[in-house]
Amino acid sequence: MTKAMTDTVSALIEAVNRADSATGLLDAVEALAAVPSVEVIDTLIEVLGYNNPGAAVAAVDGLVAIGEPAVLALLEQFCGHNYTARSWAIRALAGIGDPRGLPILLTAGMTDFSFSVRRSATKGLGTVQWQQFLPDLLPLAQQKALEALITIARQDEEWVVRYAAIVGLQAIAPALQTDEHWTVLRAGLEHVQQQEADQAVLARAYMALDTVKGLLQNKAVFEPTDGSAPLEIDWNTLRQDLGRVINSG
Amino acid sequence: MSQTAPPSDIANPSGEQLTLPQAIINLQGADLGLRVYAAWWLGRFRVQSTEACDLLIAALQDQADRTPAGGYPLRRNAARALGKLAYQKAVAPLVEALSCTDFYVREAAAQALEKLGNITAVSALLALLKNELPGTLPAPEPPQLVQPFDAIIEALGTLGATEAKAEIIPFLDHDIPRIQYAAARALYQLTDPSEAGQYGDRLIAALEGDDLQLRRAALSDIGAIGYFAAAKPIAETLAENSLKIIALKGLLEVQLNQSPLPQLSPEVNQIMTLIDGLL
Numbered sequence: 001m002t003k004a005m006t007d008t009v010s011a012l013i014e015a016v017n018r019a020d021s022a023t024g025l026l027d028a029v030e031a032l033a034a035v036p037s038v039e040v041i042d043t044l045i046e047v048l049g050y051n052n053p054g055a056a057v058a059a060v061d062g063l064v065a066i067g068e069p070a071v072l073a074l075l076e077q078f079c080g081h082n083y084t085a086r087s088w089a090i091r092a093l094a095g096i097g098d099p100r101g102l103p104i105l106l107t108a109g110m111t112d113f114s115f116s117v118r119r120s121a122t123k124g125l126g127t128v129q130w131q132q133f134l135p136d137l138l139p140l141a142q143q144k145a146l147e148a149l150i151t152i153a154r155q156d157e158e159w160v161v162r163y164a165a166i167v168g169l170q171a172i173a174p175a176l177q178t179d180e181h182w183t184v185l186r187a188g189l190e191h192v193q194q195q196e197a198d199q200a201v202l203a204r205a206y207m208a209l210d211t212v213k214g215l216l217q218n219k220a221v222f223e224p225t226d227g228s229a230p231l232e233i234d235w236n237t238l239r240q241d242l243g244r245v246i247n248s249g
Numbered sequence: 250m251s252q253t254a255p256p257s258d259i260a261n262p263s264g265e266q267l268t269l270p271q272a273i274i275n276l277q278g279a280d281l282g283l284r285v286y287a288a289w290w291l292g293r294f295r296v297q298s299t300e301a302c303d304l305l306i307a308a309l310q311d312q313a314d315r316t317p318a319g320g321y322p323l324r325r326n327a328a329r330a331l332g333k334l335a336y337q338k339a340v341a342p343l344v345e346a347l348s349c350t351d352f353y354v355r356e357a358a359a360q361a362l363e364k365l366g367n368i369t370a371v372s373a374l375l376a377l378l379k380n381e382l383p384g385t386l387p388a389p390e391p392p393q394l395v396q397p398f399d400a401i402i403e404a405l406g407t408l409g410a411t412e413a414k415a416e417i418i419p420f421l422d423h424d425i426p427r428i429q430y431a432a433a434r435a436l437y438q439l440t441d442p443s444e445a446g447q448y449g450d451r452l453i454a455a456l457e458g459d460d461l462q463l464r465r466a467a468l469s470d471i472g473a474i475g476y477f478a479a480a481k482p483i484a485e486t487l488a489e490n491s492l493k494i495i496a497l498k499g500l501l502e503v504q505l506n507q508s509p510l511p512q513l514s515p516e517v518n519q520i521m522t523l524i525d526g527l528l
Contacts, residue, residue, distance in 0.1 A: 053489070116490075116491055119528055120528065122528075123528040159498075160491075160494055160498075160528070163524070163528070164528045167525050167528060199501075199502055199505050199510070200498050200501050200502065200505075200521075200524075202510060203501065203505055203510055203513065203517055203521065204521055204524075206510055206511055206513055207513055207518065207521055210513070
């Protein structure tokens with residue numbers, strides 16, 4: 001990064017810190033979020049804790065655009081007690097899809113008291129970056145995501161969260177590794193098709209089943225990573241965290 | 250999870266979760282706070298009980314619970330609950346409540362009558378729209394409203410009262426945007442589909458307004474009529490995703506009514522793809 005660019009980033013961060021109105025903050029955060037630089041991560045994460053939903057949405061978008069480099073700082077939000085910051089961090093992790101975020105998405109999708117957090121986390125369960133997983137851990141990770149999505153699709157009391165679970169099931173389908181998982185996925189969607197009372201969720205299940213059947217016919221095969229997964233991930237801890245997540249509602 | 254906490258003007262005085270038998274006792278008790286909470290609770294949780302509904306109807310005549318300005322808090326909550334409980338025997342008593350001196354009782358009654366969907370309410374709603382119901386006037390001085398015009402107009406639209414169209418059209422130019430939207434929404438419902446688009450388009454234009462509250466109101470109105478041309482503008486509106494999703498669901502339900510499952514029309518697919526992007 002050139003000095004001119006660094007100066008610009010500093011000025012943008014300064015503008016966020018100095019903003020003295022809700023709209024001023026929103027404008028400043030939007031400008032900062034457009035910079036895909038690791039230097040803006042801390043400031044964007046701070047914004048998640050302010051009580052300004054518009055600015056938080058912009059900050060989440062910025063963090064998702066930065067992606068993997070923002071994950072560790074986002075995970076640190078879960079040590080604190082700021083519920084607002086955590087709920088926005090969940091959305092950012094859902095958008096990024098990093099393997100390390102999976103345990104948090106599983107728990108949030110199943111149990112968060114805010115339906116909009118469950119909605120985002122649930123959708124994120126379908127769009128995890130599976131190719132970044134250690135191949136060895138992939139079956140367990142996908143099984144956990146699949147079970148959670150099916151449970152949410154059957155049981156969540158909010159139609160939009162069940163809808164998000166169907167979207168997640170459709171999204172995870174092309175990445176599934178085993179015939180057994182395919183069978184579970186299809187049975188889950190067919191169960192929704194038979195039981196769902198909400199017309200919008202039901203229609204989405206029809207669409208998902210059509211898509212999944214199409215994938216099956218084309219025998220699309222997902223290629224897991226060749227072992228070039230990011231080294232800085234502590235796979236043993238992740239394995240333990242996934243093992244602890246309880247999926248049955 | 251949906252809102253389970255009562256609105257700020259209603260506290261749960263006992264601090265405990267109600268049961269139906271207790272709500273019935275509280276509705277007849279002397280404690281005004283417990284009564285108004287019981288009425289709210291019955292509607293919020295849609296507790297179906299003929300006995301409770303009859304007590305709510307009786308509460309529309311309540312004289313005991315008065316605000317300093319002369320309002321009737323229990324009547325308001327009883328009217329709202331009766332709308333949610335879809336109790337058809339409440340139609341005539343709610344029509345009577347349209348003549349109440351309390352603006353908010355009239356508003357709650359109009360909204361409840363919209364929900365009950367019974368066209369016998371049309372003539373009274375139309376009379377109220379025209380300010381012809383005795384007892385509701387004199388009204389407070391402007392800028393306060395004379396009548397809950399938006400609630401009345403929305404009810405007339407939902408009830409299919411085509412005879413009210415001429416009376417509703419002037420409200421397209423009302424000073425208050427919410428009332429303009431209500432008029433556009435109702436006229437959309439009351440107009441032949443080949444010509445209704447002009448009213449739906451007014452609501453699409455409102456999605457680009459400067460005021461977030463008004464954009465939210467327009468989203469809600471478009472969702473209520475399910476105007477398909479609004480699908481993309483809804484997705485692009487500057488407002489919370491939750492509200493945009495609900496509005497799009499309204500469009501989706503109209504399309505699913507027109508082309509039922511298992512068919513998935515292009516319109517249905519398009520709306521669902523937009524919802525997917527907002528989750």
